[in-house]
Amino acid sequence: MRAAVRHSYGPPEVLEIRAIDRPNCGPDQVLVRVHATTVNRTDCAVLMAKPFIMRPMTGWIHPKRATTGTDFAGEVVAVGAEVDEFEIGDRVWGFHDEGLSSHAEYLVAGRRENVAKMPAGVSFDDAAASLEAAHYAANFVKRLQVHQGDRVLVNGASGAIGSAVVQLLKNKGVIVTAVCGTPNIPRVETLNPDEIIDYEREDFRETSTRFHAVLDAVGKSSFGRCRHLLLPRGVYISSELGWGCQNPLLALMTPCLRGKVVRFPLPTNIAASMQQISALLTEGKFAPLIDRQYPLEEIRDAFGYVLTGEKCGNVMLTFDAN
Ligand SMILES: NC(=O)c1ccc[n+]([C@@H]2O[C@H](COP(=O)([O-])OP(=O)(O)OC[C@H]3O[C@@H](n4cnc5c(N)ncnc54)[C@H](OP(=O)(O)O)[C@@H]3O)[C@@H](O)[C@H]2O)c1
Incomplete structure (x- = not known):
C-alpha cells in the first residue's frame, strides 16, 4: 500500500x-x-x-x-x-x-x-x-459553561476549531460574535453567527459589547488584552499556551480571585466528543x-x-x- x-x-x-x-x-x-x-x-x-x-x-x-x-x-x-x-x-x-x-x-x-x-x-x-478540530471544539465549549442567550466572542472563527466552536455554540442557543479576515467572511457566514467582525477592518477589542466568554481559537490574543471584553465572571479560553505558558498558569491563578477567569482545557474523552458530533451530523446540525x-x-x-x-x-x- x-x-x-x-x-x-x-x-x-x-x-x-x-x-x-x-x-x-x-x-x-x-x-x-x-x-x-x-x-x-x-x-x-x-x-x-x-x-x-x-x-x-x-x-x-x-x-x-x-x-x-x-x-x-x-x-x-x-x-x-x-x-x-x-x-x-x-x-x-x-x-x-x-x-x-x-x-x-x-x-x-x-x-x-x-x-x-x-x-x-x-x-x-x-x-x-469532523474529528480532530471538532473534538477540541467540543472540549472548549464544554469548559466555557455558557448557556442559551449568553454572548460569546470567537476569534479565529474561520479555522478548523473556530468554525466548529461557532456551530456548537449556535446549537446551544448562544449569541455568537465571530472574528475572521475579509476573504473568509463568506465561509463564516455559512455558520450563522449573529455578528461577524472583520479583523482586517476593525479591532475586535474595541467593540462596546461585553461577553460571557471569549474563546480565541487561534491563540492570537491574550487574557490581558481581552479582559475588558468580559462580563464580571466571564471566561477566557485560548487554544494556545500563550507567551510564557501564561494560559495554563492563569488558569491556576485566576479562579482564586473570584472574578474573570482563564480556563485551559486539556481535551479528553475523544469517544464522547465523537458521539456528540455524530448526533449533530446525523441531524444536519453540524457541517465541517x-x-x-x-x-x-x-x-x-x-x-x-x-x-x-x-x-x-x-x-x-x-x-x-x-
Ligand atoms: N489546545 C489544544 O489542545 C489544541 C489542539 C489542536 C490545535 N491547537 C491550536 O489551535 C489553533 C487552531 O487550530 P486550527 O486547526 O483550528 O487552526 P487553523 O484552521 O489553521 O486556523 C487558521 C485560521 O485562523 C485564522 N487567523 C489567523 N490569524 C488570525 C487572527 N489574527 N485573527 C483571526 N483569525 C486569524 C486564519 O484566517 P486568516 O488567514 O484570514 O487570518 C485561518 O482561517 C492552532 O494554533 C493550533 O496550534 C490547540
Whole structure:
C-alpha cells in the first residue's frame, strides 16, 4: 500500500510516499481502507514534535510511528477474531491525537484509535473533517459553561476549531460574535453567527459589547488584552499556551480571585466528543468547513499549507484508488 513515511522529526520535507506492507489486524482490531483523512494542526505537532511536550507520547528522539495521520473515515476490510461490533463493509471513523498512521491507504484500528461506526448519511470527507478540530471544539465549549442567550466572542472563527466552536455554540442557543479576515467572511457566514467582525477592518477589542466568554481559537490574543471584553465572571479560553505558558498558569491563578477567569482545557474523552458530533451530523446540525484537497502524493504541500496558519477549516487528503 502507499503511505506517507518519515523516520525523523522535521518539516514536511522529511515525509516520503513509499510502498510498504499493508498492516495486519490484531484479534481486537479491524483493518480499514482509508477513504478520507485530514492534515491538521495536531498532525503538524506530531510531524515536528512541537511543542516539545509531545515527545513523551510520540517518541523522545525518533517518532514511534513512521506514518503520520491522526484521523480517518473508511471502510472495514478485515475483522480480528475477537471483534464482534464491526463487520466487513462497515463505514467507520476514528481519531487519536498521538497518531494512528492514517496518511496511508490502510490502517489498523481498535479501542485506542476510538474506532466507531460512522454517522448514517454522512460522506467520508465530512466524517473525517469532523474529528480532530471538532473534538477540541467540543472540549472548549464544554469548559466555557455558557448557556442559551449568553454572548460569546470567537476569534479565529474561520479555522478548523473556530468554525466548529461557532456551530456548537449556535446549537446551544448562544449569541455568537465571530472574528475572521475579509476573504473568509463568506465561509463564516455559512455558520450563522449573529455578528461577524472583520479583523482586517476593525479591532475586535474595541467593540462596546461585553461577553460571557471569549474563546480565541487561534491563540492570537491574550487574557490581558481581552479582559475588558468580559462580563464580571466571564471566561477566557485560548487554544494556545500563550507567551510564557501564561494560559495554563492563569488558569491556576485566576479562579482564586473570584472574578474573570482563564480556563485551559486539556481535551479528553475523544469517544464522547465523537458521539456528540455524530448526533449533530446525523441531524444536519453540524457541517465541517472543508478548504483544500490534496492527493496523498502531495502531502508535503498539504502540510506546508496547514503550517501557514491560513487554512479555512479542514485540509483533506484524497486517495485516487477510492
Ligand atoms: N489546545 C489544544 O489542545 C489544541 C489542539 C489542536 C490545535 N491547537 C491550536 O489551535 C489553533 C487552531 O487550530 P486550527 O486547526 O483550528 O487552526 P487553523 O484552521 O489553521 O486556523 C487558521 C485560521 O485562523 C485564522 N487567523 C489567523 N490569524 C488570525 C487572527 N489574527 N485573527 C483571526 N483569525 C486569524 C486564519 O484566517 P486568516 O488567514 O484570514 O487570518 C485561518 O482561517 C492552532 O494554533 C493550533 O496550534 C490547540
